[in-house]
Amino acid sequence: MDSANTSDFITSATYIDPDKLANFLSDKKPYCLFLDIDGTLAEFTVDPKDSFIPTSTLDLIQAIQDYGVKVAVVTGRSLNEAKQMLSLLEVPIAATHGLQLSWLNGNIVNINLAQLTQIKDTVTHYCLPYPDLYIENKPYSCTLHYRKNPTLADISYDLMSKAIANFDNWSVKQGKYVWEAIPKSVNKGLAILDLLQHISLSEPLCPIFIGDDITDEAGFAAVQNVSIGLDSDYKSKKLLTGMGIKVGNEATCANYYVQDIDEVRDLLHSFLKIAMSDSL
Ligand SMILES: O=P(O)(O)OC[C@H]1O[C@H](O[C@H]2O[C@H](CO)[C@@H](O)[C@H](O)[C@H]2O)[C@H](O)[C@@H](O)[C@@H]1O
Numbered sequence: 113m114d115s116a117n118t119s120d121f122i123t124s125a126t127y128i129d130p131d132k133l134a135n136f137l138s139d140k141k142p143y144c145l146f147l148d149i150d151g152t153l154a155e156f157t158v159d160p161k162d163s164f165i166p167t168s169t170l171d172l173i174q175a176i177q178d179y180g181v182k183v184a185v186v187t188g189r190s191l192n193e194a195k196q197m198l199s200l201l202e203v204p205i206a207a208t209h210g211l212q213l214s215w216l217n218g219n220i221v222n223i224n225l226a227q228l229t230q231i232k233d234t235v236t237h238y239c240l241p242y243p244d245l246y247i248e249n250k251p252y253s254c255t256l257h258y259r260k261n262p263t264l265a266d267i268s269y270d271l272m273s274k275a276i277a278n279f280d281n282w283s284v285k286q287g288k289y290v291w292e293a294i295p296k297s298v299n300k301g302l303a304i305l306d307l308l309q310h311i312s313l314s315e316p317l318c319p320i321f322i323g324d325d326i327t328d329e330a331g332f333a334a335v336q337n338v339s340i341g342l343d344s345d346y347k348s349k350k351l352l353t354g355m356g357i358k359v360g361n362e363a364t365c366a367n368y369y370v371q372d373i374d375e376v377r378d379l380l381h382s383f384l385k386i387a388m389s390d391s392l
Contacts, residue, residue: 125358125369130378134386136368140318140353141390144182144311145383146304146331147173148323149189149197151288152359152376158259160248163197170201172380177203179387182317184307186210186300186331188287190250204310208252209285209294209327210303215310223252223295224281231275231282231293238271252294259289286326300327301334322376324359332356332366 128136137143147153150163157163177183184204187194191207191214198205205214212220231254232247239245244261245268247254256272258264269284272291276282283296300323308319319335321328335354356366359376370379 125361125364125366127361128357128368128370128379130370130375130382133379133382136355137386138318142181142315142317144184144308144317144319145176146184146186146307146319146321146335148300148321148325148328148331148359149185149187149194151324152322152373154197155373156259156288159246160193160257165197165199166377167199169377169380170199172377172384173203174201176380176384176387179384179390181383181387182311184311186303186307186321186323186328188253188255188285188292188325188327190252193250204307206300206303206307208250209292209298209300210306211252211294211298213306213310220252222297224279227279227282228252228254228293231279234275235272235293238275242267254293255290256292257290262289265289288325299330301330304331304334319354320357321354322357322359322370322379328358329365332358332364336365336367338365 149165150156153165153169154163173183185194185198186206188209189197189207191205191212194205194207211223235254235256236247239247242264244258245264246257246260248257256268258268269291272284272293276284276293281296282293285292285294304319304321308317311317321331321335323331336356337353355368358364358366358369359372361369361371370376
């Protein structure tokens with residue numbers, strides 16, 4: 113499995129009361145915001161096609177951008193799905209965990225499509241006895257969902273592992289009730305570094321990343337410049353001292369957390385107020 117061992121994660125993240133966000137921000141301006149989608153901006157649903165980002169949240173993000181704050185999205189969703197969920201909101205997107213970058217029109221270099229097809233075919237075959245398992249239709253990963261029947265967690269992990277066994281460059285990433293086969297070198301930490309390079313102008317930005325899932329840990333590590341035992345070591349890449357904010361109070365390497373998606377929205381409200389007063 114390609115995720116840091118959860119025992120590497122600290123569990124002493126500090127709770128941020130969204131109304132008191134200003135107390136937690138240092139003066140390392142200008143900030144930029146990196147946002148995950150599922151479990152952060154969108155509530156979970158059994159069928160991924162049913163989930164959406166509320167219009168009020170999209171409006172908030174638009175307003176934050178209008179006050180000059182750079183916002184970007186870092187998601188496991190494919191680029192097309194992410195764009196649909198973001199509707200009219202125009203933000204740079206690192207999709208499929210960073211494999212697809214919106215400003216490169218989602219063009220992929222780092223993937224062996226023949227191998228992906230073989231993996232998908234094998235997983236489809238292995239899933240035949242398990243109608244509760246759902247393979248999401250994504251162009252650049254093989255994504256197997258078991259939310260409908262959580263008792264299938266181990267079985268679905270085993271069959272994904274078997275499907276990639278002959279391919280050295282693939283790993284199985286863990287998400288919430290989902291396993292995803294994706295090239296080993298791809299993760300949200302590197303995706304954030306790509307995004308930062310894309311959005312930074314002359315002055316360095318202080319990144320704040322909000323996410324809820326195990327795949328988001330690589331993103332927290334990148335913005336906080338810590339190592340969590342993943343293959344890629346961010347420390348040598350850039351000296352960042354940003355903030356990781358985990359949604360939920362599970363073990364995490366993020367320095368901060370909020371309770372749930374409602375509190376993410378409250379946090380964005382507070383961020384907007386701060387951005388408005390900064391622009392006065
Ligand atoms: O990085 P994210 O934006 O959080 O995307 C991660 C995965 O999100 C989706 O799966 C999750 O949400 C589904 C819909 O609510 C839910 O059914 C599933 O259990 C969750 O894991 C998406 O379907 C995946 O492709 C993303 O990789």
